Amino acid sequence: MDKNYDHKLHEDKIISAWEKSGAFAAPEASRAKADGKRPFTLIMPPPNASDPLHVGHAMFVTIEDILIRYHRMKGDATLWLPGTDHAGIETQFVFEKKLAKQGKSRYDFDRKTLYQMISDYVNEFSGVSVQQMKRLGASADWGRFKFTLDGDIVGFVLTTFEKLHRDGLVYRGERLVNYCVKCGTSYSELEVIHEEKNGKLYFIKYPLADGGEIVVATTRPETMPGDTAVAVNPEDGRYKHLVGKMVILPLANRLIPIIADPMVEKEFGTGAVKITPAHDMADYETGMRHNLPLIQAIDFSGRMAGAAGEFAGMKVEPARTAVIEKLDALGLVEQTKEHIHNVGTCYRCHSIIEPLPLAQFFIKTKTLAAKAIKALDSGETVVLGAGRDKILLDWLTNIRDWNISRQIVWGIRIPVWYDVTANPTMEVGFLNTASEFVRGTLIEMMERGHSLAEIEAGLQTLRPAIGAEFVVSKTKPGDNYLQETDTFDTWFSSGQWPVATLATNRPDDLSYYYPTNVIESGYDILTIWIMRMMLLSIYLTGETPFKWVYLHGLIRDEQGRKMSKSIGNVVNPLDLVEKYGADALRMALVMSTTPGSDSNVGESKVRGMRNLANKIWNAARYVMEPVNQDQKPGPMDEEFNQKLKQVIHDVTDQLENLKIGLAAETVYNEFWHWFCDKAIEDNKSCELSSDALRRGFVVFLKLLHPFTPFVTEAIWQNMIKDGLLLASTWPDA
RNA sequence: GGGCCCGUGGCGCAGUUGGUAGCGCGUUUCAUUGACAUUGAAAAGGUCAUUGGUUCGAGUCCAAUCGGGCCCACCA
Secondary structure (H helix, E strand, O other): OOOOOOOOHHHHHHHHHHHHHHOOOOOOHHHHOOOOEEEEEEOOOOOEEEOOOOOOHHHHHHHHHHHHHHHHHHHEEEEOOEEEOOOOOHHHHHHHHHHHOOOOOOOOHHHHHHHHHHHHHHHHHHHHHHHHHHHHHOOOHHHHHHEEOOHHHHHHHHHHHHHHHHOEEEEEEEEEEEOOOOEEEEEHHEEEEEOOOOHHHHHHHHEEEEOOEEEEEEOOOOHHHOOOOOOOOOOOOOOOOOOOOEEEEOOOEEEEEEEEEEOOOOOOOEEEEEEEOOOOHHHHHHHHOOOOOOOOEOOOEEEEEEEHHOOOOEEEHHHHHHHHHHHHHHOOEEEEEEEEEEEEEOOOOOEEEEEEEEEEEEOOOOOHHHHHHHHHHHHOEEEOOOOHHHHHHHHHOOOEEOOOOOOOOOOEEEEEEEOOOOOOOOEEEEEEOOOHHHHHHHHHHHOOOOOOHHHHEEEEEEOOOEEEEEEEOOOOOOOOOOEEEOOEEEEHHHOOHHHHHHOOOOOOHHHOOOOEEEEEEEHHHHHHHHHHHHHHHHHHHHOOOOEEEEEEEEOOOOOOOOOOOOOOOOOOHHHHHHHOHHHHHHHHHHOOOOOOEEEEEHHHHHHHHHHHHHHHHHHHHHHOOOOOOOOOOOOHHHHHHHHHHHHHHHHHHHHEEEEEEEHHHHHHHHHHHHHHHHHHHHHOOOOOHHHHHHHHHHHHHHHOOOHHHHHHHHHHHHHOOOOOOOHHHOOOO
């Protein structure tokens, strides 16, 4: 054996030996069942198919692989099911940025072509993440690999939607949605980030119809053309006498009522609020309570709409200035104050989110959430992650209906159809045969000579009226139908992941390997993903999808800063693997970490763990040729055996209880500071037999294997020369 | 405004059901040609944020305070 362990000489060879052995594959359910084996199932959180791995991925690969290797050695029927996600918005966003560089946009292509282009782009990179996971040592069952847009997964997702619809849990409704005019799609509230911004609070005089005025405070005067009321608090003595009176809305010169609603805070501003139901979530709610009409002043491109009269066509920011100037000229601006307020921004592109009214598909979540709450309350599902279980519970308790429509093509198209003859005025946007993007009502377009077939072929957007009837069907229900152009929220498909991946694999996988034991992910997607999996999986199977939720923390740099491209402190996990070996990176990522807490990882820690790999290697060299060759028990043998048992017991116990960081620390310390520093020295002084030392070392190889699989396997091949360490059995205490 | 998490030697972090504090990196001194300098031995360094309480005993439980971070929320 070489004097030093060089990971480059071993890792690739070991990966292929493992793969060739077939040990990664989970046993067939029927056989495992017959053998009386206990299943251990872990569904991999699917990384974006087109993205290379970052440290967060390396973290989940490591933690999950540790658990999988441990359970495999314990003799469980172990399934680690891998996959990748199409990541609808993320991917289309990146792709459109590429198009923009070529001076093109999504409107230069018909749906099919655009989809194909993105698909090709994703396929070009889709192998990368899988290769990288393998380099980290991921012992997943690659034969069961799934992609969220695989035909069988898509079929499964569509069936789920049909079932939800049959059960009355789907509706199409016009709601204020969080719309990003730059991304051209709506988002669920989970994808909106609230940021504090400096703005101005304008105090504007609204004249009363029968003389006098009422002053309202607003940060968004440009939405005034959409005002449909002024609201005051019912308890507010200053305004009680005005409730029910009419005001003349400046600029538009429309009459709108003064209403009383408890949502108004008396202390803020003037205690009077303009109500703009089409452009503010709270106003929308108020509008619903008071049956106020919806007037859209801003359109989906982020410009002022026709209702804004002279301001129509202007972008929001300049329109705000223009409106204030005009009002000021009319003497209607009482005062302007500097004001810090929360603004919703797009998590993707950081543009300001416009709340806009749009007909979308929603899933009713209340009844689904009740079952998830029950699973948490009863302990059927336990969340590990520094109190984040309470955040989950809070979300489930206050859950809102889930907007699952996205206005993008990269995803699963919603299987809903509209009858053309029944909806002649729905708006269509399509690429015509002359490759121009045209938009208008269906009937207009047909009158202009565009055939239904032409429209259907180039269709990008379809906007049927609010109450339009629709048919849910996987296939076209008749010649006179056009399909909804929205696709499902990516999380709608990944929310079914544990069930969908098992149901579309081997025949008995779902019945045997479900519910899964552990789901592992970063806490940043607790609500957006984990919660959705609970909702949909319980709905589909009646059982909670996982017993344990293990939430790992964010990985920060050595100084505790978030990794970001602008700081330039992003570490590529594969570079570290190249330099120090996969074992070193794995150990550095998990040692002394605890669920839910962020951890800082820098090169010095990885280097320290590379030293561990070398230490193991050299311990092997000693054990194979110890100074004391005596097989007979030495005076320290008894104590050594006792201690060894204790170590096995501790590590096993910690792994059983998902205390992975602690288990890593225990093996590290006991191996280095007890086995190497004490036991080997005892052997040198002839107090410990070589026999005991060797048995102890083999135990340590096994205990270390889940954490540092490569170096331990390399030694096993050198020393034991029988089978693979990967497939050996876990030591008994 | 409501909720959650964190505050342990210079730095980064553990500490499993409460029993007189550990690890990595760093620092100091010494050692080493036979497992490993990617090493070993020894050492310096912490009143476990502060205050009060429960307990025979608290880093570990409770309360309050200060500091840092996060989540949620219709003060426009």
